[in-house]
Amino acid sequence: MSERLSGRRIALLIEEGFAAREVLDPIAQLRGEGAEVIVAAPSTRAPYRDKTGAVSLEAGTTAGALRAAALDALILPGGHAPDRLRMRPAVIDLVTDAMAAGLPVGAICHGPQVLITANVLRGRTLTCWPSIAIDVTNAGGLYMDRPFVRDGNLITARKGDDVPAFLEALINAMLGVPAPTRR
């Protein structure tokens, strides 16, 4: 099972104030499964700090240099980063293209704020950090308070604790395993 993502390219978007666990755990696990994980940000000039200030991470590329068609999945971790990422047109373009192409897109905690700005939540079922549940609902999404939710290509989770289940659902989406039917 350890190389089941061999040859897959997964981009993960960061900005100042990212939630360290929602970034570092997916990078480690997805690389451990054989995937190429690309850390992207608005700029590659300087490292970004997590929301505690204790963790720094450099981006390998810019969001504007990525093309959804060249990716196998896109991940939007949480923290304060999504509040910044959602103001970047290159990020919104990338997310819009990824959702339009049916690419597996994962968002954790405040990550769905970027999906709200991209206006891709109408009729979609998802979860998020509870403070933004009303924003998700007002954007036309159906909010569920569950550890993670998979709605087709869209995989969402509430917080860092939910990352293992979130990653398993994201990997299933990448491998073409159909989403379970909810009633």
Place this chain on the structure above:
Amino acid sequence: MSERLSGRRIALLIEEGFAAREVLDPIAQLRGEGAEVIVAAPSTRAPYRDKTGAVSLEAGTTAGALRAAALDALILPGGHAPDRLRMRPAVIDLVTDAMAAGLPVGAICHGPQVLITANVLRGRTLTCWPSIAIDVTNAGGLYMDRPFVRDGNLITARKGDDVPAFLEALINAMLGVPAPTRR
């Protein structure tokens, strides 16, 4: 002019990660004008830190102990604090009561996130930090990119730089000066 707010009680809500300038400048100016400024938070047990970690402030009372009817104005400063405040039912109750009573309510930067959760923005004109403009719009508000906006009792501003103009508009609302007509 320096005592024009004598006898007025103004509450200001803080939480972890508040924007220091949007809290300290209003406190200083409003007290300078003779107002009693009450710093309220979910708890009074420990000081709250601003988003840089450099400024600490203790709350004099809890949001749950405040009654809108005993206040002359309510201020929601920005930063990361509103993301936390909006999850507190006592805060939402207070904001709901204040808006229903027509009390002057001010919100800066991310402060309108609390107004979204209180569901009091339908048909109201306001400004905010640009990242949440879409959330304000989805909540039924009319977003304007202006330094400050006064719509009747509701006074909003984009960021710390706008605090002087914001305070002047809030003070006008408290003194019963009608809002200017916009076209």
